[in-house]
Amino acid sequence: MARNQSIYVVADIxxxxxxxxxxxxxxxxxGVDTIVVxxxxxxxxxxxxxxxxxxxxxxxxxxxxxxxxxxxxxxxxEARIRFNGFYPYRCDEQTYNDLDADPxxxxxxxTDVMAQTLRDWLKLADERLRGTGIRAILMPGNDDGWYVxxxxxxxxxxxxxxxxxxxxxxFQVLGFGPSNRTPWHTQRECDxxxxxxxxxxxMPQVDPDKPxxxxxxxxxxxxxxxxxxxxxEDLSIVMEGGETVMVPVGSTAVRAFLERVQxxxxxxxHIHESRGAVHVGRTLAINPGSAYNTGALFGAIVTxxxxxxxSHQLVSG
Amino acid sequence: xxxxxxxxxxxxxxxxLTKEIGTLDTFVYNVNNQNIGIGVAFVLLFVPGFYAGADxxxxxxxxxxxxxxxALVYAFFSAAIPRSGGDYVYISRSLHPLLGFVAxxxxxxxxTVYIGVPAAYFAQYGLSGLxxxxxVATQNAGLVDxxxxxxxxxxxxxxxxxxxxFFAVIFAKGTRTYFRIQNTVFGIGLFxxxxxxxxxxxxxxxxxxxxxxxxxxxxxxxxxxxxLAVDPAPYDAQQTIFSSTLAQFxxxxxxxxxxxxxxxxxxxxxQLLGMPGGILFVSxxxxxxxxxxVELVGLPILGGVSGNYFSPDAxxxxxxxxxxxxxxxxxxxxxxxxxxxxxxxVFWTYVWLPINFIASTRALLAWSLDGLMPRRVSxxxxxxxxxxxxxxxxxxxxxxxxxxxxxxxxxFKLNTLYGIFGWILSFLTCAIAAIVFPYxxxxxxxxxxxNWRIAGIPLMSIIGVIATAVLLFVExxxxxxxxxxxxxxxxxxxxDRMKLLTAAVLVTGALWYVGARIIQARxxxxxxxxxxxxxxx
Numbered sequence: 001m002a003r004n005q006s007i008y009v010v011a012d013i014x015x016x017x018x019x020x021x022x023x024x025x026x027x028x029x030x031g032v033d034t035i036v037v038x039x040x041x042x043x044x045x046x047x048x049x050x051x052x053x054x055x056x057x058x059x060x061x062x063x064x065x066x067x068x069x070x071x072x073x074x075x076x077x078e079a080r081i082r083f084n085g086f087y088p089y090r091c092d093e094q095t096y097n098d099l100d101a102d103p104x105x106x107x108x109x110x111t112d113v114m115a116q117t118l119r120d121w122l123k124l125a126d127e128r129l130r131g132t133g134i135r136a137i138l139m140p141g142n143d144d145g146w147y148v149x150x151x152x153x154x155x156x157x158x159x160x161x162x163x164x165x166x167x168x169x170x171f172q173v174l175g176f177g178p179s180n181r182t183p184w185h186t187q188r189e190c191d192x193x194x195x196x197x198x199x200x201x202x203m204p205q206v207d208p209d210k211p212x213x214x215x216x217x218x219x220x221x222x223x224x225x226x227x228x229x230x231x232x233e234d235l236s237i238v239m240e241g242g243e244t245v246m247v248p249v250g251s252t253a254v255r256a257f258l259e260r261v262q263x264x265x266x267x268x269x270h271i272h273e274s275r276g277a278v279h280v281g282r283t284l285a286i287n288p289g290s291a292y293n294t295g296a297l298f299g300a301i302v303t304x305x306x307x308x309x310x311s312h313q314l315v316s317g
Numbered sequence: 318x319x320x321x322x323x324x325x326x327x328x329x330x331x332x333x334l335t336k337e338i339g340t341l342d343t344f345v346y347n348v349n350n351q352n353i354g355i356g357v358a359f360v361l362l363f364v365p366g367f368y369a370g371a372d373x374x375x376x377x378x379x380x381x382x383x384x385x386x387x388a389l390v391y392a393f394f395s396a397a398i399p400r401s402g403g404d405y406v407y408i409s410r411s412l413h414p415l416l417g418f419v420a421x422x423x424x425x426x427x428x429t430v431y432i433g434v435p436a437a438y439f440a441q442y443g444l445s446g447l448x449x450x451x452x453v454a455t456q457n458a459g460l461v462d463x464x465x466x467x468x469x470x471x472x473x474x475x476x477x478x479x480x481x482x483f484f485a486v487i488f489a490k491g492t493r494t495y496f497r498i499q500n501t502v503f504g505i506g507l508f509x510x511x512x513x514x515x516x517x518x519x520x521x522x523x524x525x526x527x528x529x530x531x532x533x534x535x536x537x538x539x540x541x542x543x544x545l546a547v548d549p550a551p552y553d554a555q556q557t558i559f560s561s562t563l564a565q566f567x568x569x570x571x572x573x574x575x576x577x578x579x580x581x582x583x584x585x586x587x588q589l590l591g592m593p594g595g596i597l598f599v600s601x602x603x604x605x606x607x608x609x610x611v612e613l614v615g616l617p618i619l620g621g622v623s624g625n626y627f628s629p630d631a632x633x634x635x636x637x638x639x640x641x642x643x644x645x646x647x648x649x650x651x652x653x654x655x656x657x658x659x660x661x662x663v664f665w666t667y668v669w670l671p672i673n674f675i676a677s678t679r680a681l682l683a684w685s686l687d688g689l690m691p692r693r694v695s696x697x698x699x700x701x702x703x704x705x706x707x708x709x710x711x712x713x714x715x716x717x718x719x720x721x722x723x724x725x726x727x728x729f730k731l732n733t734l735y736g737i738f739g740w741i742l743s744f745l746t747c748a749i750a751a752i753v754f755p756y757x758x759x760x761x762x763x764x765x766x767x768n769w770r771i772a773g774i775p776l777m778s779i780i781g782v783i784a785t786a787v788l789l790f791v792e793x794x795x796x797x798x799x800x801x802x803x804x805x806x807x808x809x810x811x812x813d814r815m816k817l818l819t820a821a822v823l824v825t826g827a828l829w830y831v832g833a834r835i836i837q838a839r840x841x842x843x844x845x846x847x848x849x850x851x852x853x854x
Binding site: 014018021022023025026029030040044045046047048050058059060061062063064065076079080081083084086096099100106107110142143179182184185186187222224227240245248270275276277278291293294295296297301303310311313314315316317 | 323324325326327328329330331332396397398399410493496497499500686687688695696697702758760761763764765766767840841842843846847848849850851852853854
């Protein structure tokens with residue numbers, strides 16, 4: 001009889017250090033064997049903390065410019081910025097103006113800050129997970145630049161499953177991070193035909209005698225795990241009757257793959273507001289959702305026994 | 318992309334960074350949930366006859382003042398914890414998951430009541446008035462007879478059942494159809510209000526008594542209905558306070574935009590003003606419409622109409638006329654006026670039904686996802702992507718409340734407003750949650766855009782204290798009001814059934830939570846884990 005295996009999955013923590021710290025403690029807290037980030041670990045905004053020529057220090061938080069008068073207050077600003085999943089960046093007024101005027105330089109700085117932050121996170125993961133027997137998997141998502149793979153490669157404890165199949169004693173994890181096309185033209189996205197081809201290309205690595213857990217950042221199309229606000233070309237949200245119009249934006253290729261392969265479990269993310277658990281045929285598909293910017297870590301605990309789901313639960317840590 | 322003034326935030330090309338929902342949409346979202354037509358109809362149908370000495374306009378103003386602090390509480394929460402599922406989450410995280418669930422359970426219990434009640438209003442106040450006003454304008458006795466049938470409890474039940482089934486089918490096919498037409502429907506209703514205000518101000522108050530007599534007699538009633546007019550009692554402050562329940566019934570619910578919010582938390586003006594702004598907007602229309610109808614009809618005749626609400630046979634009618642019929646009466650034989658007022662008023666009568674239907678369904682889904690309801694409740698139809706089981710449950714509950722409102726069991730029926738006392742308990746819990754939120758979830762508050770402090774005390778806590786105090790006063794009104802108060806039900810019903818029902822909603826919510834926890838634990842699912850915060854260190 002197969003031994004029960006518990007998996008904890010989160011997605012879309014987007015630079016929230018608080019969520020990352022909670023994630024690293026989740027295995028012990030929930031008593032699970034494997035912890036998974038199903039894509040999108042890096043943040044979306046760099047918040048300059050600008051030291052003005054007259055000595056004032058200012059940052060824009062929540063749409064309001066807020067000032068700090070001493071080092072303790074600057075540290076407090078930094079903590080608040082990090083809490084929201086953003087990256088604080090101390091600079092003088094000249095540097096700020098240069099960044100404002102030069103998009104390429106801004107992108108370089110932003111990337112450096114994201115890479116260094118991830119490096120710090122992985123160092124913390126290595127410290128906390130070493131010798132615990134807990135298996136940690138982190139798959140980059142469409143919002144994570146290609147540099148993330150290199151940084152992940154530096155970790156001793158955290159495995160990258162994007163574009164590969166990780167063999168574990170009780171099951172195997174097939175991972176695929178890129179999404180289908182989005183209105184934001186993010187770094188890891190491709191056409192549906194390419195997603196289908198790349199997923200199929202992973203199948204030779206799959207052991208047919210062992211249960212498969214599929215992790216794709218983008219959820220299957222039309223599964224209700226993929227319902228997002230409908231957008232206009234200018235990225236404004238379409239409203240009807242005062243209500244946001246929601247439409248399915250998941251991947252048709254991922255759906256077709258799940259329907260054909262029928263893994264025991266598929267884990268997703270990408271659409272923060274589509275938290276849920278549904279069945280795609282015999283496959284239990286889960287999107288844990290995300291509320292990273294409020295410090296709450298949305299996740300799901302799934303207990304698997306062989307090729308059967310014993311239980312699953314959506315949690316908010 | 319830049320945010321704010323002076324210093325920018327640098328964002329990159331990343332999924333989900335959309336433009337913020339605008340002030341207009343936030344505003345419409347809130348205003349859509351407030352029923353101006355029914356609000357005014359009830360103020361005019363009940364205050365002049367049952368609250369001797371009450372000032373109608375002061376009652377509306379008081380309701381606005383009492384609703385504002387609570388609207389601010391929800392606005393603050395929506396900036397601090399956006400897109401989170403509303404007060405279920407606010408209370409669960411700030412106080413305790415059990416309290417969050419019981420508050421949400423309480424919401425849903427009363428929301429389902431107000432699925433059945435507006436389903437009844439559709440025939441009782443909407444179709445009845447429409448057909449009678451048309452019947453009088455066209456001198457068609459058949460239409461008047463048809464109108465009279467729409468106030469028969471069996472007909473109300475029948476029409477209401479069809480309406481609930483109609484919306485259940487619409488929602489089972491997806492909510493887009495409803496939302497597509499909602500703006501138009503709201504526009505038609507608002508247009509009707511504006512027309513009614515204009516016609517009431519322009520109508521002849523000097524001729525109204527004569528026109529009213531003609532209208533009532535044409536509808537099959539007595540020939541001198543205006544003789545039932547009663548002289549208004551001297552001003553009474555206490556009655557004015559109690560009469561505010563009719564307007565509170567409308568303006569207390571301008572909080573729905575707390576469910577909207579962006580990924581970048583901002584103290585959006587649209588949100589902070591959207592909720593109180595929605596209240597003020599609705600109040601202006603209510604105020605103008607009540608003032609114009611009082612000006613046209615006069616308080617004595619309004620008192621006569623209102624005072625005979627439960628004995629319409631005194632006028633020789635099957636039911637007393639609402640404001641739309643009164644305004645139409647000032648324009649005898651004018652079919653266009655009759656059609657405009659009667660038709661547009663119908664759109665106000667059922668407006669809470671779909672709104673509460675959707676909100677109840679969403680609450681059931683949220684509970685199911687948290688393990689507090691069977692998983693089947695959150696199962697979604699593969700083809701239509703709608704939660705069929707949840708929709709069926711809500712439709713059954715809504716229909717049961719319609720049955721209890723129209724037919725009842727034995728001598729027990731649900732009165733329209735007796736449930737509001739219980740409903741407000743959820744608001745009260747949320748206001749208390751606002752007091753402790755900045756202390757119990759300090760990091761969330763400190764990093765939020767509404768982390769304002771006054772003399773070191775979080776402004777959100779101060780508003781929470783004010784809202785709590787105000788809501789306690791509101792609860793006093795809903796307890797002690799001799800017409801709509803919960804305490805009055807003992808005399809009306811002859812026992813404490815309504816009070817016991819109000820308490821039972823809370824107790825069953827708590828028992829359900831505990832029961833679900835035990836059942837899930839046997840399956841290896843620990844519900845308390847759904848809400849427990851993981852220590853970050």
